[in-house]
Amino acid sequence: MDKLQYSLRDFIYALMALVLPCCFIWGIAILSLNLFVVLFLAVIFLYLGIEINYLLSKFKSPPPSPLYAFYRLMSFLMAIYIFTVFMSAVYTSEIIFLSDFAIKFSNVISYFAIFCTFGIFIWFLFEVVFGLYKYIKDPVKITNKRELFEAAFILFISLFTTLILPDIIFGILYSLSLSLIDNKILEMENSIFEFSYTSFLIHYGLPLNSETIQAYIKLINEHTLNRVLQVLHIIICEFLDLTFVAISINYFLNFINSFKNSGNKGAS
The missing domain is CATH 1.20.1300 (3 helical TM bundles of succinate and fumarate reductases)
Known part of the structure; x- marks a missing residue:
């Protein structure tokens, strides 16, 4: 009869399952x-x-x-x-x-x-x-229209996420860091949306016409912790834009080339 083999992880999970009820x-x-x-x-x-x-x-x-x-x-x-x-x-x-x-x-x-x-x-x-x-599939490996649709959808979601998610994440972090200065910030309605929009403006260097947004930017620039967060925000967004957005564009160009090649083969 074969002996059961247990890993260290299995022992840890068993210990947690036994100790937690006892501690409670x-x-x-x-x-x-x-x-x-x-x-x-x-x-x-x-x-x-x-x-x-x-x-x-x-x-x-x-x-x-x-x-x-x-x-x-x-x-x-x-x-x-x-x-x-x-x-x-x-x-x-x-x-x-x-x-x-x-x-x-x-x-x-x-x-x-x-x-x-x-x-x-x-x-x-x-x-x-x-x-x-x-999950992005190489256009060369696509064999039917269903795979083409799935690949195009995943490519779109990946590109959209790369462009939008960093500003949402740093909007959340800005709201948390500024709440240490003013507790009322977290009590604001749509605070996550407000700071995500502020993060979006910082990312793309868009004009700051709103007095409220300008007040947020002033708070960010006046405190060391928020300055560090802002530097991380800009560096990470630039990195993602220069790498993953470029990868998405490369895949998109490969899609176009695959269409051209299939069209040429059909014509011949």
Whole structure:
């Protein structure tokens, strides 16, 4: 009889499945353990975000690779949110070592969470764009009209995503970074749309005629964190425009050449 082989990941997942219910029960029974249960949840979501590709690959029909990026983003954001809740609770608690640590390094922890959030969203952006371009089919390999339509549709979606998604992502990051200066920003209606539009104007260097947009740009230029974010925004958008947009144009020209070649063969 063959022995079952288990990987290290399988042991980790089994350990998580066993420990999590125990921690939850202990946290309810002994209130001082609630903080450690919360911290353990943050670690679990962090690990799930790192191993999301492995987990989704176990399904019989795995989702498209761009969705992997979405699930990873949600897991990492949950980990940061739960960790923030943990640190806020520790800050107001009377646990000598932890509360002193939270008070002393509160600024460092805050900036660490902010930069981690920035990094997660930027990683999500690249993972979606790279994932989409994996599905673009070489025009030479297209054999029928259905494959031609699918290839053209994926090419359009990839190009549209490359042009629009960076500004949406950085619009979200601008709203988060500016909310540290003014808490009312997140309470605004359509704040994501407003800052995505602002991000779009910064990306393409369009004129800033609105007084509201000019006020946002002034806030961005007056604070170091927002300046760093703006520099990252411009560099990443230029990189994507010069690489993936160029790849899309190259595929489009190959489509045209394939049509010409098929027309010449038909005429001959």
